[in-house]
Amino acid sequence: MDAHENTCRIQVLSVSDTGRRRRWSDDEKVRIVEESHVDGVTLAEVARRHDISRSQLYDWRYRHKIGLLGAGPQFLRVFQVEDGSGHDDVPAPPAPVLTIDLGPRCRVTIPSGFDMEAAARLLNGLMVRS
Secondary structure (H helix, E strand, O other): OOHHHHOOOOOOOOOOOOOOOOOOOHHHHHHHHHHHOOOOOOHHHHHHHOOOOHHHHHHHHHHHHOOOOOOOOOOOEEEEOOOOOOOOOOOOOOOOEEEEEOOOOEEEEEEOOOOHHHHHHHHHHHHHHO
16 A cells, blocks of 8 residues: 555645735626626626626626616606696606606606616605605
8 A cells, every 4th residue: 555545635626816905997897797697697707807806796686676787777757746636737758668656646657768776766765764
């Protein structure tokens, strides 16, 4: 029996990091996030392809989802109606839109291209304050 058969083996892994951090522009981050949403692609594959960690990709996806990455936050127009008689004095936004009446004194108009998750967060915030 050879003495080296019972010796523990150590595997040496090379590190590609040279001590400098890669800086990604917002456009690059958005492109990578969009790539991670393609059907049939896993987050691990996308992260490995761009040499980032999965947790970094999850963070970018979350920031993109809440509007902190890319185009930035979008805003809705909210009008308060002074009397409960109707909404005749409020200017109508260009079509197509989604209009939500929150009672006799408040109406929210959402443009068709607006991020519906952001609209839901806004509406939930309005309902809590009511």
